[in-house]
Amino acid sequence: MLGDKNRLAQVLINLVGNAIKFTEEGFVKLMVSQKRQTKDKVWIKFSVQDSGIGIPAEKLGQIFNRFSQSGETNSRRFGGTGLGLNISKSIVEKMNGLIEVNSKEGAGSEFSFEIAFNKSDRKQSSDSQSTPKEPGDKRLNPIRILLCEDNELNQVLMTKLLSPPHFELTLAKSGLEGVRYLESHSVDLILMDIQMPVMDGYQATDKIRNELNIKAPIIALSANFLIKEKKKCLDAGMDDYLSKPFSQEELFQKIRDWAPAGSVASNTDGEYHPDLQASELPVDLSILSEFSGGNREFELEMIRMFLDQVKSWKEEMKQDISQESFEGIKASSHRLKSSFAVIGAKDEALAQLQVLAENRDLSNIIGVFQGMIEYLDLAIPFLEEKLNKK
Structure with missing residues (x-):
């Protein structure tokens, strides 16, 4: 099947992580099933079920809202900003899906969504190399x-x-x-x-x-x-x-x-069959490799530019936080998000910073930013090593 593996992974990580956080004993299950198919598409349902604390009936309607948790006591007990479900809902909608929740207080929860994927007629091969087909014939007008x-x-x-x-x-x-x-x-x-x-x-x-x-x-x-x-x-x-x-x-x-x-x-019919590649932690460089078409010099140039941007962003954020410039925090985090995506770095916290800046939530901004620094302390040496291997 053809689909956006990065967005799908982000949703599943959010939902499974959330289930684990609210389940002290019992189980967390991820279930994947085919619902229906046509000649060109197949509909897949993803369900994350747990035996955790569950959600009160009166809170179900607001559970996907920003900063929403099932209660103030749970917020203090389990921590977090409550942004994961809101972000997951947005990503699922981007993939033309709908996320739903079934839950009973004290008896666990189940979050599920269904996505339609295009079928691939390519037989996977471990040594096959495939690149996106550019939209065109060189003999026609550019x-x-x-x-x-x-x-x-x-x-x-x-x-x-x-x-x-x-x-x-x-x-x-x-x-x-x-x-x-x-x-x-x-x-x-x-x-x-x-x-x-x-x-x-x-x-x-x-x-x-x-x-x-x-x-x-x-x-x-x-x-x-x-x-x-x-x-x-x-x-x-x-x-x-x-x-x-x-x-x-x-x-x-x-x-x-x-x-x-x-x-x-x-x-052109524009057929496209992306290869699935194993992720490298803490940065998934397969995304950059897809864009570069195997051009090593191009990849190194992009990594160098990313490292320069991150260095500038860290200084900007420190200054904006000290001055409580919420517009600056929002703008700089938004600007960096696409760079993170190209490099394959984890950008969930950047989305959180934008939302927190809109709500002028300085204390949580400081916490999320500190988490970003800790992540970058792992990602930057990883990328610098890639440069040194040239």
Whole structure:
């Protein structure tokens, strides 16, 4: 089956970890079953069941809300911010699924969700190497793409993915820079990051649509994968939405969906069969390897850029925390999230920091940030070792 293994793993880790936390004795079970299938798809149900403390009936309706636990006593007893279920719900919805809970106080809980996966017609082979099929035939017209993105690591990554002869990529470091480029140039497609300095994606889209009267498709790029964020982008005049982190094939598929007739992307079936690779802890470099296509120098460059970004982010966070700058905490954590995704680093805490900053919860911000430092104390030497092996 073809699907997003990283998002699926994150949901299962959250649910199983939550079940273990609230189960002092008895069992925690993860059950996977096929529900139905068609020629092209198969629906799989995932259930996490435990014999733990359960959830009172009056709390079931709010259990997926931010910072929700089944009671103040449990919050003090078991700790945590209560963000895991809210994040899991958001990820499942991103995968077009629905998460449900059945529970009885004192008798355990069961969290379940169902996801539709595309079938793969490829027979797995231990020595097979497969790469994503680029959207195109070199003999056709390349796609002219404007990328509005302020994150340097993402710029390098997209330059690698959207390279000639299939693409003509232009980079803009802000929405304003992108608007100015469009005043004198034509493009086939615009990839628009939402959070940028000077002029954000919403403001840039408004000017592109209403002042420049440009009709080229705009695909929003955002680290927020909430349904309301997608709706806000579409309401603002964008045509589609791609949440970070995204796979190479997800990006290509969006380009195929919106490419003009006669371009390379409009003349391919776009089949894609990613290889499953074993994760390396504490960082899963298989994600970066997928993007690089085996280009070692490119991977090393991305690792170096990531380490530089993390160093700057740690100093920014210390300053923002000391000054209680919640907007700064939220913005810097959001900006770093996509870099974590590309490298394969664990980014759950960055999402927590954004939510905590919105709620001005300084004490929990300090705790989550300290946990991030402890994680980075493992991840940074791991990545530095990879550089030294060159």
